[in-house]
Amino acid sequence: MNRVLIVDASASDNRLMSSLLTRAGYDPVEKGSVEAGKIEATKLPPGAVIVTAMRLSDGTAKEFINWLKTEGYKFPVIAIVDNLGNMDAIDVMRGGGATDIIQRPAIDKQLVETVGQYAKPEHVVLTLDNQLLPRKSEEWQTIEEKIKAIAATNANAIIFGECGSGKEQVAHQIYLNSSREQKPITIVDAGGAALVGRHNPENERSEIYNRIEGYFQKSAGGTIIIKNVHLLTFEKQSVLLHILETEHPDVRVICTAEPELLKMVTEKTFRPNLFFILRQSDIAVPSLKETTEDIPEIADFFLKRYAAQTGKPRKHLDASAIKALKLYPWPGNVRELKDIVLFAAFHAKGDTISEADIVFNLSDTSMTYDLSLRNPQRERDQILEAYQRGGNWKQAAKLLNITEKTLISLRKKYGIDSNGEIQS
Numbered sequence: 001m002n003r004v005l006i007v008d009a010s011a012s013d014n015r016l017m018s019s020l021l022t023r024a025g026y027d028p029v030e031k032g033s034v035e036a037g038k039i040e041a042t043k044l045p046p047g048a049v050i051v052t053a054m055r056l057s058d059g060t061a062k063e064f065i066n067w068l069k070t071e072g073y074k075f076p077v078i079a080i081v082d083n084l085g086n087m088d089a090i091d092v093m094r095g096g097g098a099t100d101i102i103q104r105p106a107i108d109k110q111l112v113e114t115v116g117q118y119a120k121p122e123h124v125v126l127t128l129d130n131q132l133l134p135r136k137s138e139e140w141q142t143i144e145e146k147i148k149a150i151a152a153t154n155a156n157a158i159i160f161g162e163c164g165s166g167k168e169q170v171a172h173q174i175y176l177n178s179s180r181e182q183k184p185i186t187i188v189d190a191g192g193a194a195l196v197g198r199h200n201p202e203n204e205r206s207e208i209y210n211r212i213e214g215y216f217q218k219s220a221g222g223t224i225i226i227k228n229v230h231l232l233t234f235e236k237q238s239v240l241l242h243i244l245e246t247e248h249p250d251v252r253v254i255c256t257a258e259p260e261l262l263k264m265v266t267e268k269t270f271r272p273n274l275f276f277i278l279r280q281s282d283i284a285v286p287s288l289k290e291t292t293e294d295i296p297e298i299a300d301f302f303l304k305r306y307a308a309q310t311g312k313p314r315k316h317l318d319a320s321a322i323k324a325l326k327l328y329p330w331p332g333n334v335r336e337l338k339d340i341v342l343f344a345a346f347h348a349k350g351d352t353i354s355e356a357d358i359v360f361n362l363s364d365t366s367m368t369y370d371l372s373l374r375n376p377q378r379e380r381d382q383i384l385e386a387y388q389r390g391g392n393w394k395q396a397a398k399l400l401n402i403t404e405k406t407l408i409s410l411r412k413k414y415g416i417d418s419n420g421e422i423q424s
Contacts, residue, residue, distance in 0.1 A: 002119045003045055004028045007037035007052040007064065008080065013104070017051065017111055023332075023339040024112045025346055026119070034059035034067075041073060049115050050077045065098060076118035080104050105231060106191030108332075109163055112339070130172035133298050133334065137291040143170065143283055150281045151177035156253045158229070158278055160261070161285030164335030167256035168227060170283055174254055175223045183222030186215050191231035209239050216249040229255035229278065230264060234271070241274040253278055288330040288337060292389065295325050298334060299341045303353075306345050315345050320355035327389060327399065328360055380414040380422075383407070387420040 004026045006017050014030040021028040031037045034056050041050065050068075052061045061079045068075065076099040099118055102110045132144070150157050151174045161167040175185055205213075215224055226232075232240070243249065255278050264270035288295070299317055307314035317325070321344070330336055344357040386396035397407045410416075415423040 002026050003048040004115060004119075005037065005040050005044060005048060005050045005075075006030045007034065007050065007056065008032065009053060009056050013080075013107065017107060020108065020111050021115065023336065023343060024116075025339070025343050026115065033057055034064050037064060038067060041068060041075070042071075044073075044075060047119060048075050049118050050075050051080065051111070051115070052077060053080045054082070061098065076100075078102060078114055078118070080107070103191045103231070106189075106228060109191065109228060110189070112335075130169060130176070132169055132173055133166065133294075134301055135291070135294040135297060137286075137294050139286045139291050140294065143285065146283050147173045148177055150174050150283070153281070154178075154180075154252055155280040156255075156278050157281045157283065158255045158257055158261070159283050159285060160257055160259055162287045162333055163258060164333035165285045165287055166334050167285050168225070170285060171225050171227075171254045171256055175225065175252075178223070178252070180221065180223050180252055184219050185223045185225065186219040187225045187227065188215055189227045190236075191228045206239070208236060209242075212236065212239050213243055213247075216243060216247070216251050219251045221250050223252045223254060226253065226255045228257065230257045230261040230270065232270075234269070237271045237274050241271055241277070244274075244277050288333045289328075289389075292326045295337065296322050298337060299325065302338050302341045303345055306342055313351055315348060315351050315353050317341075317353050318355075321353050321358055323391075324355040324358050327395065329399075379410065380416070383410060383414065383416060384420060387416075393418075 004021050006014055006021075006028055008014050008017070008030075009032050011032070014032070018028040018030055029040060031040050035058055037050075037052065044050075052064055054061045061077070065077050068077070079098040079101045080103075081101050082104050100114055102114055132140075147170060157171075157174060159167040159170045161170075175181060244253070261270060261275070265272050265275045296317065299322075303315050303317075306312075325337070325340075332339070340358065340360065341353075343359060344353045347359075348354075348357040382400065383396065386399040387393065389395075389399060393407060393411075394404060397404045400407065402410075417423050
């Protein structure tokens with residue numbers, strides 16, 4: 001199990017990163033200062049990875065990395081930056097020796113996969129590639145039909161969905177099923193280091209303009225996929241809008257975004273005119289808790305891949321494990337399902353994974369949500385949904401975070417009988 005040293009002064013982000021890495025099967029250790037990080041670095045085993053904030057109370061990431069070099073340590077270092085637009089981010093990559101950088105607002109989306117790129121081979125990390133995962137739900141059958149319909153056009157598209165729900169795979173499938181599949185594709189993460197791009201200082205245009213325009217030149221006749229487009233700064237939004245409106249590049253743009261993008265458009269923190277150019281068509285990817293019937297197939301797919309990669313016998317989920325997975329609310333969606341299933345496969349003693357082998361990390365409340373009754377107008381629907389997912393009223397009460405006695409009172413209030421039917 002690979003050790004990951006986290007050096008960050010933010011206690012909440014330390015907990016978040018530690019939680020994400022633990023679920024992915026890593027062994028994280030947290031420190032809050034450069035000096036503490038140096039002491040811990042001397043204890044790191046081979047194959048470890050270091051994640052550090054740009055600035056700490058007693059130093060900087062650059063100083064920490066220089067110390068590691070001086071002492072002869074060659075652990076890969078991932079720097080956390082608050083804003084890719086400042087010179088510190090570029091400096092720590094070019095001169096500071098960081099292996100990679102991730103943007104702080106995108107920690108939950110990029111940390112595990114970025115660490116996985118640099119962890120040594122003894123740790124198994126399965127990444128979600130471009131294929132669609134096996135699913136049988138009606139919602140996903142509809143999505144597959146929409147993919148083909150949109151692919152047949154040259155329309156730009158936005159794929160909406162929660163973190164880890166499979167938006168990127170849908171975006172890739174539109175490209176792969178389109179006539180532009182034979183032309184170049186460029187993938188840009190609006191919240192990651194890739195947007196740093198290339199700059200021609202001899203050009204009179206701004207640095208950001210040159211970098212973004214370079215992606216369009218590279219993808220002429222093809223496709224650009226912008227991941228997490230809602231993380232674009234306002235300046236980059238303006239540049240992207242100008243290029244699309246004035247230069248009319250022969251490039252199809254497919255974006256992925258979390259649902260908050262719609263709120264950002266309303267609040268004018270995301271330019272509405274750019275939004276409507278990008279959303280000539282769209283697909284809404286449902287969360288995993290909305291398509292729990294897909295969980296057994298997806299989990300089995302990951303177990304097959306795990307067995308193939310490790311050379312170990314394939315493991316199977318028993319009925320108790322499947323029930324536990326279906327009852328969980330899945331704030332991290334498919335990505336979290338992958339991590340939890342692989343963690344169970346690693347620790348299960350036999351070839352069968354039971355409920356006892358499934359470990360859900362609920363320590364960080366910011367990463368979880370449930371069907372708690374907070375909105376009186378939705379109470380009845382939430383009660384019915386909890387009953388449907390739980391299969392009985394005892395499990396429904398657990399999902400709702402209330403006592404069975406309270407649930408009985410609420411059922412009477414809304415006229416819900418023992419079979420989950422509304423009494424007339």
